[in-house]
Amino acid sequence: MSHTGLIQRLRNGEEPAFRELVLSFSSRLMTVAKIYTDSAADAEDVLQDAFIVVFQKVTSFRGDNDLAFFGWMKRITINLAISKNRKTYKRVEQSLQASGIDHPFDEQLIAKLSKDEIMNLVYNLPSGYRQVFALFVLEGYSHKEIAEQLGITSSTSRSQLVRAKKLLQTQINHLFKMAI
C-alpha cells in the first residue's frame, strides 16, 4: 500500500492524516524503538516523540516513496532513542574492556528459530550490547560509525559486539536445550 497520498496530506497539516500515519507505522517503529531503549516506557516515549517530530518536519521531507519515508522516520526514531540513552552508553563503555575476539555463531540453530524468538533474544540483550549489535548487524554501520554515534571507542564497539554475540549464542543454546 503506497503512502504517497498520506505524505502529501501530512504536508498539508491534516490531522486525520496524522492519525493514519500513527496507525500505519506505529507497530514497525515500535520495534525500532524497543531495540534502542531500555524499557517499554522509554520506547513508548520515544515513539510518541518521533511521531510528533515527523509530523512537524514532514514538510521538509523531499522523498517520494514509502521506503524513503519509513527510512526517514526510522532514523528520527533511532536518533531520539540514542539521545535519550546517551548516558547509558558512557556507563557501558566504562565497564567494558576491549576483546577483539569474534565469537562464532551456530547458523543452523539460528535458522531454526522463529522470527519472534530471534527478536526476543535481541530485546533481552543488555542495553550496551543490544544497541551495538543492532547498529552493526541490523542497520549495517561500521564500528567507527557506531563508536562516533554512541560516543565510545571503536574497540569498545567491537568488544560489545563480541559479547553480544556470545551472549546470544549462549541463550540460543539454552533455548534448544530447554526444547529437547
Added chain:
Amino acid sequence: MKEELKKIFQDHYSETSTEVDAAKLLKAIAEKRNPKTKRRWLILLPIGLLLPVLYFSIVAFNNRVPSQIVNSIPDIHPHTNSAIIEQSPEQSKVHASVDALDETKSAKVIVNATTENRASDSKSKDLQLSQKPTAYRDRANSKKQLHNIKYTSQINVKKKATSFSKFQNDLLVKESNSILESPINNASSFLAGSKEVLTKVNGKVAKKRFNLAVLSAIENIHSTIVILQEPVELNLTKVINLEEVALVQTSKVNLKFLAGGLSYSSSTEPLSAIDAGLVEAFDKAASPFSSMDFSIVIDYRIDKRIGVSVGLSYTRLSELFEWKDSYIADEKGNYIVSNTNTDDLFYSLVGVSSELNYFENITREIVNYNHQYYLDLPITLSYRLIDNKLKTDIYAGLAINLLKHQNGYTLSQDLVPERVITKPAIGMEWQIGLEFGYELSTHFSALLRTEFAVRKKRTIYDEQRIYQPSIKAGLGYKF
C-alpha cells in the same frame, strides 16, 4: 559474522511488528502536542476566594461615608483622652479645647451651644437628657430666645453607636462657613464611636484615632458637639481650631498602579529541555533578558495589619534567542540530525550510514527575541510589618493566568529552532514580595514593590518553571 547470518537478523528485524495500543499512543501524543492543565481546582479555589474579597470591597465602597460626614467605628480605643469642643456660634467658629479623660474612660463634655428655643422649652428639653447634663442658661436674647446653654455631661466612651445607619442619620454634618453644623432633631442620647482619620492640624497631616460623640439631645440646636478623643499626643491644653481640622474619612480600599520589571531566571533552563544530556548545547540558544510588568491592584484592609488584594497585571518576558544551527541533510535536503553539539556529532549520524554516499551540512543563524505574555489576576494576602508614614507590607498569593502564550522561537527535539506561537492557556502562578508605601498626602502614596514570582513557560514540548524577581514602582490612592 557472516553475511547470511546478518541477513537472517535483518530480515526478521524488518518484518517484525510490535503490537501497539494505537488508541493509547494517539492519546499520549495528543497530550504532548496539546497539554492540558488538570489542576482545575487550583483555578476554582482562588476564584472562590476572589468572590468574597470582591463582595467586601464593593460593600465597603458603597458604605463609605462622604468626607463631610464623620463616620463612627463602634469600638472605642481603650486608652483615650478626650477633646472637648466648645462652640462659639457668634464667631461662626468652632473651637476645641482638650481635656483629659480620666481612667474611667469617660469624657467630660462642656458644651456651649445656641438654641432658638424658648427658655422654657429649652428647659423642658434639658430634662429629657438621659445623660444628665446640666444646662445653664447663661444668656438670653429676648426676641430670638437664644440661649447659650452649657452642658456638662459624662459620656461613656465605651458606649457604641446604636447602629451605623442611625449614627449616620443623626449626624448629618455639613460644612457651612467653616462650621460643622448638624440639625439634631429628636435623638436624646450621646452617640459615641471612634474613627481613625487623617487630620490636618496646623498644616501637618497625621493619622490618628479619634473618638467621636455627638450630642443629639435638644431640638433645633444648630450645632454639633464633636468630641475628639485621641489616644496619644493630644496636648491637653491645646486649642484646636476646627477650621484647621479636616476630618477626612478614608475608606479601607486602596487602588494601586504599579509598573516595573527586571531580568528573570538567571539559571533558567533552555527553551526546550528534552534531554538532560544535551542541555549544554541548549544553553547558548536562549538567555533570559528582561521582564516588563503593569499592574492595577485593589487592596482592602481587613484590619490594621492584614489586607487582601486583587488585581490585574500584564507581564511580558523577553529572552534573547541566539542560535547557530547546523544540521545534516541527506541527498534530497531532508533533515537527518542536528549537528549543534560538537563536530564529532557530525560524523556520528545514524542517518549517514556507509550506504549513504551523500549528505550536506547546512548551517544557519537565528537571532531573535522570544516573548511570553501573561495576563494575570493576582490574589494576595498581606501583613503589615511597619505601620507609620512609611508602611511596609509582606504579601504572598497566587495569580490566575487569564492569558498566557509565547511568541517566538523554540528548539525542536532535534535542536533546530522553530517558530512557535503557543495558544493562550489558563494557568496558575505564585508570588511573594515586600511593598513599601510612603504617604505623600491624605490620599496618595508612593509605592515600591520587590516581588518574586514563580511562573511557568510553555514550549512546544515542555512546561518550564521561571523564577521572576522584579521591582515595581507606582502610586497608590486611598479612597
